[in-house]
Amino acid sequence: MSKISGPFFTLSATLLLVASIADAADNAWSGDASFREAVIALAISSSNPKILYAGTTRGVFKTTDGGNAWARAGAGLEQVGVNAIAIDPASPQTVYAGTNRGIFRSGNGGASWEAVYEGPANPYNIQALAMDPSDPQVLYAGVLGRGVVRSVNGGATWAEANAGLGSVFVLSFAFDPKNPLVVYAGTTGGAFRSADGGASWAGTALNNGYVYALAIPASRPQTIYAGTSRGVFRSASGGALWEGVNKGVTGDVVRALAIDPSDPDRLYAGTREGVFRSGDGGNSWTAVNEGLVSTNVYALAIHPVNPQRVYAGTAGGGVFEATFASVLRRPAFNASGASLSFGETTVGQSSQKAFSITNSGDASLSVGIALAGADASQFRVSPTGTVLPPGRSQAVTVTFTPTSSGVKSVTLSVAHNAAGSPFEAILSGTGAPPPRGDALDTWMTYGPYGGTVNALAVVPSDPLTVYAGTGRGVFKSVNGGGKWTEAGAGLMGLDVRALAVDPLNPQVVYAGTFGGGAFRSADGGRSWGAINAGLSNLDVFALVVAPSNPQTLYAGTEGGGIFRSADGGRSWTEANAGLSNRTVLALTVDPSNPEAVYAGTGGSGVFRSLNGGASWEAMPTGLAEADVRTLAVHPANTRVVYSGVFGGAVFAITLSRPGAGPPRNGDLDGDGDVDFEDFFLFANAFGRSRGQAGFEDRADLDGDGDVDFEDFFLFAAAFGKIS
Numbered sequence: 151m152s153k154i155s156g157p158f159f160t161l162s163a164t165l166l167l168v169a170s171i172a173d174a175a176d177n178a179w180s181g182d183a184s185f186r187e188a189v190i191a192l193a194i195s196s197s198n199p200k201i202l203y204a205g206t207t208r209g210v211f212k213t214t215d216g217g218n219a220w221a222r223a224g225a226g227l228e229q230v231g232v233n234a235i236a237i238d239p240a241s242p243q244t245v246y247a248g249t250n251r252g253i254f255r256s257g258n259g260g261a262s263w264e265a266v267y268e269g270p271a272n273p274y275n276i277q278a279l280a281m282d283p284s285d286p287q288v289l290y291a292g293v294l295g296r297g298v299v300r301s302v303n304g305g306a307t308w309a310e311a312n313a314g315l316g317s318v319f320v321l322s323f324a325f326d327p328k329n330p331l332v333v334y335a336g337t338t339g340g341a342f343r344s345a346d347g348g349a350s351w352a353g354t355a356l357n358n359g360y361v362y363a364l365a366i367p368a369s370r371p372q373t374i375y376a377g378t379s380r381g382v383f384r385s386a387s388g389g390a391l392w393e394g395v396n397k398g399v400t401g402d403v404v405r406a407l408a409i410d411p412s413d414p415d416r417l418y419a420g421t422r423e424g425v426f427r428s429g430d431g432g433n434s435w436t437a438v439n440e441g442l443v444s445t446n447v448y449a450l451a452i453h454p455v456n457p458q459r460v461y462a463g464t465a466g467g468g469v470f471e472a473t474f475a476s477v478l479r480r481p482a483f484n485a486s487g488a489s490l491s492f493g494e495t496t497v498g499q500s501s502q503k504a505f506s507i508t509n510s511g512d513a514s515l516s517v518g519i520a521l522a523g524a525d526a527s528q529f530r531v532s533p534t535g536t537v538l539p540p541g542r543s544q545a546v547t548v549t550f551t552p553t554s555s556g557v558k559s560v561t562l563s564v565a566h567n568a569a570g571s572p573f574e575a576i577l578s579g580t581g582a583p584p585p586r587g588d589a590l591d592t593w594m595t596y597g598p599y600g601g602t603v604n605a606l607a608v609v610p611s612d613p614l615t616v617y618a619g620t621g622r623g624v625f626k627s628v629n630g631g632g633k634w635t636e637a638g639a640g641l642m643g644l645d646v647r648a649l650a651v652d653p654l655n656p657q658v659v660y661a662g663t664f665g666g667g668a669f670r671s672a673d674g675g676r677s678w679g680a681i682n683a684g685l686s687n688l689d690v691f692a693l694v695v696a697p698s699n700p701q702t703l704y705a706g707t708e709g710g711g712i713f714r715s716a717d718g719g720r721s722w723t724e725a726n727a728g729l730s731n732r733t734v735l736a737l738t739v740d741p742s743n744p745e746a747v748y749a750g751t752g753g754s755g756v757f758r759s760l761n762g763g764a765s766w767e768a769m770p771t772g773l774a775e776a777d778v779r780t781l782a783v784h785p786a787n788t789r790v791v792y793s794g795v796f797g798g799a800v801f802a803i804t805l806s807r808p809g810a811g812p813p814r815n816g817d818l819d820g821d822g823d824v825d826f827e828d829f830f831l832f833a834n835a836f837g838r839s840r841g842q843a844g845f846e847d848r849a850d851l852d853g854d855g856d857v858d859f860e861d862f863f864l865f866a867a868a869f870g871k872i873s
Contacts, residue, residue: 178440178441178472179425179439179440179441179442179443179462179470179471179472180441180470180471180472181217181443181467181468181469181470181471182213182217182218182219182220182468182469184219184220185211185219185220185468185469186466186467186468187204187206187207187208187211187466187468188206188207188208188448188464188465188466188836188837188838188844189204189205189206189448189449189463189464189465189467189468189469189837190205190206190207190231190232190233190234190448190449190463190836190837191204191205191232191233191234191235191248191448191449191463192204192205192235192449192450192451192461192463192469193205193235193236193237193245193451194237194451194452194453194454194461195237195242196237196239196242196454197239197242198242199216199453199454199455199456200213200214200215200216201213201214201242201259202216202217202451202461202469203223203235203237203245203260204220204235204449204463204468204469205232205233205234205235205247205248205249205449206231206232206837207231207232207833207834207835207836207837207838207844208228208229208230208231208834209222209223209227209228209229209230209232210222210223210224210227210232210235210245210247210260210263211223212259212260213469216471217461217469217471220468220469223256223259223260223261224256224258224260224261224262224263225262225263226254226262226263227247227249227254227263229830229833229834230249230250230251230833231249231250231833231836232247232248232249233248233249233250233276233277233278233279234247234248234276234277234278234279234280234291235247235248235279236248236279236280236281236289237281238281238286238304239286240286241286242259243256243257243258243259244256244257244286244304245259245260246266246279246281246289246305247263247279248276248277248278248279248291248292249275249276250273250275250276250829250833251265251268251273251274251275252265252266252267252268252269252273252274252276253265253266253267253268253274253276253279253291253305254266255304255305266301266305266306266308267291267299267301267305267308274293274294274296275293275294275295275866276291276292276293276294277292277293277294277319277320277321278290278291278292278320278321278322278323278335278336279291279292279323280323280324280325280333282325282330283325283327283330284330285330286304287301287302287303287304288300288301288302288330288347289301289304289305290311290323290333290348291308292319292320292321292322292323292335292337293320294319294866295319295866296310296312297310297311297312297315297318297320298310298311298312298315298320298335298348298351299311300347300348311344311347311348311349312351313349313350313351314342314344314350314351314352314353315335315337315342315351316339318337318338318339318340318342319337319338319863319866320335320336320337321336321337321338321360321361321362321859322335322336322361322362322363322364323335323336323364324336324364324365324366324374325366326366326371327366327367327368327369327371328371329371330347331344331345331346331347332344332345332371332388333347333348334354334364334366334374334389335351335364336360336361336362336363336364336376336378337360337361338360338863339353339357339358340353340354340356340357340358340359340361341353341354341356341357341361341364341374341376341389342354343388343389354385354389354390354392355385355389355390355391355392356376356378356383356385356389356392359378359379359380360378360379360859360860361376361377361378362377362378362379362403362404362405362406362859363376363377363404363405363406363407363420364376364377364407365377365407365408365409365417366409367409367414368409368411368414369414370414371388372385372386372387372388373385373386373414373431374388374389375407375409375417375432376392376407377404377405377406377407377419377420378403378404379402379403379860380394380402381394381395381396381399381402381404382394382395382396382399382404382407382419382432382435383395384431384432395428395431395432395433396435397433397434397435398426398434398435398436398437399419399421399426399435400421400423400437401421401422401423403421403422403858404419404420404421405420405421405422405447405448405449405859406418406419406420406447406448406449406450406462406463407419407420407450408450408451408452408460409452410452410457411452411454411457412457413457414431415428415429415430415431416428416429416457417431417432418450418452418460419435419450420447420448420449420450420462421445421447422445422446422447422856423437423445424437424438424439424442424445424447425437425438425439425442425447425450425460425462426438427474436516437516438472438474441470441472442462442464442467442470443464443467443470444464444465444466444467444468445464446464446465446466446467446839446856447462447463447464447465448463448464448465448837449462449463450462450463451463456473458473458474458475459471459472459473460472460473460474465837465838465839465842465856465858466837466838466839466842466844481509481511481538481540482509482510482511483507483508483509483511484507484508484509484510485505485506485507485508486505486506486508490503490505490548490562490575490577491503491577491578491579492550492577492578492579492580493579493580494579494580494581494582495550495551495552495579495580495581495582496552496581496582497552497553497554497555497581497582498551498552498553498630498631499551499629499630499633500549500550500551500614500629500630501549501550501579502547502548502549502550503547503548503550503577504545504546504547504548505545505546505548506543506544506545506546507538507543507544507546508538508542508543508544509538509539509540509541509542509543510540510541511540516535516536516537516538517535517536517537517538517544518534518535523560523561525558525559525560526560527553528550528551528552528553528558528581529548529549529550529551529558529560529577530548530549530551530614531546531547531548531549532546532547532549533546548562548577549614550579551614551629551630552579552580552581552582553581554581555580555581555582556580556581557578557579557580558578558579558580558581559576559577559578559579560576560577560578561575561576561577562575562576562577602620602621603618603619603620604619604620604621604645604646604647604648605618605619605646605647605648605649606618606619606649607619607649607650607651607659608651609651609656610651610653610656611656612656613630614627614628614629614630615627615628615656615674616630616631617637617649617651617659617675618634618649619646619647619648619649619661619662620646621645621646622642622643622644622645623636623637623641623642623643623644623646624636624637624641624646624649624659624661624675624678625637626674626675637671637675637676639676639677639678640669640671640677640678640679640680641661641663641669641678644663644664644665644666645663645664645665645666646661646662646663647662647663647664647690647691647692648660648661648662648690648691648692648693648705648706649661649662649693650693650694650695650703651695652695652700653695653697653700654700655700656674657671657672657673657674658670658671658672658700658718659671659674659675660681660693660695660703660719661678661693662690662691662692662693662705662706663688663690664689664690664691664708665688665689666680666688667680667681667682667685667688667690668680668681668682668685668690668693668705668719668722669681670718670719681715681719681720681722682722683720683721683722684713684721684722684723685705685707685713685722686710686724687707687708687709687710687711687713688707689707689708689709689710690705690706690707691706691707691708691733691734691735692704692705692706692734692735692736692737692749692750693705693706693737694737694738694739694747695739696739696744697739697741697744698741698742698743698744699744700718701715701716701717701718702714702715702716702739702744702762703715703718703719704725704737704739704747704749704763705722705737706733706734706735706736706737706749707733707734708733708752709731709732709733710731711724711725711726711729711730711731711732711734712724712725712726712729712734712737712749712763712766713725714762714763725759725762725763725764726766727764727765727766728757728759728765728766728767728768729749729751729757729766732751732752732753732754732757733751733752733753734749734750734751734752735750735751735752735777735778735779736749736750736778736779736780736781736793736794737749737750737781738781738782738783738791739783740783740788741783741785741788742788743788744762745759745760745761745762746758746759746760746788747759747762747763748769748781748783748791749766749781750778750779750780750781750793751777751778752777752778753775753776753777754768754775755768755769755773755775755776755778756768756769756773756778756781756791756793757769769791769803773793773795773801776793776795776796777795777796777797778793778794778795778796779794779795779796780793780794781793781794789804789805790802790803790804790805791803791805815851815868816828816832816851816864816865816868816869817848817868818831818832818846818848818849824865824868824869824870825869825870828865829865829869831846831848831849832846832849832857832861832862832865834846835849835850835857836849836857836858836861836862837857837858838856838857839855839856839857845857849861849865851864851865851868852864
């Protein structure tokens with residue numbers, strides 16, 4: 151362990167810089183740019199690897215040229231969600247599709263389909279489908295609410311095979327490569343094993359969590375890999391014992407696994423954060439995502455002849471293909487110049503030092519940074535994460551901003567899985583009292599010396615950058631208030647009453663003025679331009695940017711109510727239905743839903759809109775005649791709204807129904823029942839993420855931004871109920 155020291159060193163906190171190893175791909179991922187379906191399943195023909203089938207939320211698609219171009223495979227399944235596909239290796243024109251309306255079979259390579267298992271009344275939802283590798287007439291299917299069904303005659307007839315499974319839902323299958331009577335099933339309650347071809351099942355030691363994928367190397371029948379809701383697990387004992395093997399994997403949910411048929415130690419895992427590759431049987435993983443437009447990966451397939459070629463099916467991005475090097479490359483970690491002593495820095499002001507990280511190896515190096523310890527809040531590191539290609543360096547800046555006087559120190563720890571030992575260095579600085587002699591733990595005057603300060607805005611990505619709206623313009627500080635400067639031309643002399651910063655682009659700042667309307671700066675406050683098209687009232691007292699959609703702005707005016715812009719302020723329209731042109735002094739938007747807006751008024755309390763300002767309703771009684779000067783929505787519990795009242799205090803209300811969008815109870819069409827109409831709406835949204843075409847917020851039942859299997863099981867539990 152290498153350490154550095156300086157004149158002010160005291161160990162009291164830890165700064166952990168985590169480096170992980172990434173393999174370099176020979177080719178980045180590429181795909182058919184016109185094929186952007188949500189792909190849930192992939193299957194590749196062993197007799198002609200240029201033929202692949204993709205199961206999507208809108209039916210089956212097929213390529214005959216290795217993925218360069220895709221087209222819909224036949225009629226009959228256009229709007230059906232396809233969760234699994236199996237190809238008969240002895241008769242490659244025979245293809246089976248497990249869908250949300252049963253099992254379908256094609257005898258002509260997908261040109262047409264016939265139902266072979268639908269259910270007596272309501273369609274069965276098939277989550278998994280697998281073919282016995284020794285007998286393609288034997289098929290296993292995981293059916294929502296019915297466990298496992300099995301066919302021994304190519305799908306002509308089916309029988310339940312559930313003994314020992316209980317009430318779990320089956321999500322995946324895998325066969326023992328030496329004995330196909332030994333079958334493993336991944337379920338919503340862990341992994342199960344059958345030693346008699348599905349006649350009976352017994353739980354394995356992996357007995358909780360969702361198991362989305364299972365994979366077994368052909369040469370190691372006792373080794374099983376499971377992709378789960380808690381990462382990747384491995385068993386070397388046929389399921390008797392399991393261990394988590396997730397070093398280098400980011401994100402918990404692993405939906406797809408694939409094993410190189412020529413190398414049992416080379417694995418691929420598909421997650422919400424992309425594809426990860428292991429060359430040592432899962433002991434360590436590296437991200438391989440260059441060129442992968444969508445990193446939400448649901449399916450993986452490996453070319454049977456050229457196992458270096460891998461296909462990935464993604465949610466909303468279609469299918470991608472990449473060819474990887476057969477030899478795993480390695481990065482090499484080096485750090486230099488990390489002897490950082492900040493000396494004396496005035497309390498409330500900042501000083502900076504830098505050191506560099508270099509990758510001297512032949513593969514990409516991934517680096518992540520974290521802070522811990524009592525003094526860690528007074529040190530800030532930038533960047534907090536980076537990926538270094540071979541031969542590249544990255545400067546790491548450490549900013550010291552003491553909040554009180556005295557010696558401060560942290561330990562800089564750089565951990566990595568390249569060759570070599572961890573690196574550590576102690577960094578330090580001393581907080582010096584302000585020159586004005588202000589007492590500690592009291593408010594200090596920080597300017598900006600522009601008259602009355604009406605508004606403050608802190609840049610979310612850089613909390614040391616602060617804007618102040620005053621009686622004679624905007625002032626800006628880049629060191630947390632230690633020093634202020636006038637912020638550019640176009641606003642000086644105007645009475646600025648409101649400020650807002652674009653949460654995704656800190657260079658974009660908005661200002662509301664008394665008599666001058668709204669202004670916008672695209673260069674961090676250096677220059678400003680009026681944005682008043684459609685803004686008929688130029689006395690702007692409140693401004694807010696929708697956190698999840700920064701092009702949406704709301705402006706509150708004196709006696710003119712609220713105006714809304716959907717294009718970043720270039721044009722405005724009135725949004726006053728229910729407000730009667732009241733004076734609006736405060737605005738806030740629900741951080742999870744840009745359609746939920748709250749307005750604080752002068753003398754009329756708080757109003758709420760749940761449709762982006764199209765209409766407003768008065769909030770519950772208690773502040774009906776108050777001057778509400780400021781508002782905030784709790785970031786973690788959006789049912790809680792706070793208000794600050796002139797001449798009063800801070801008030802809070804917990805709403806029985808939050809403004810975070812529509813209720814997530816499975817009733818997607820709002821008719822009061824969770825029925826098949828809702829099911830088809832859910833199926834159309836499945837696999838979509840917030841921001842993608844086709845995403846339906848009501849279908850995102852767990853509110854995580856993706857319509858996925860977790861939402862599906864919540865929907866299944868609500869099916870048939872009256873909301």
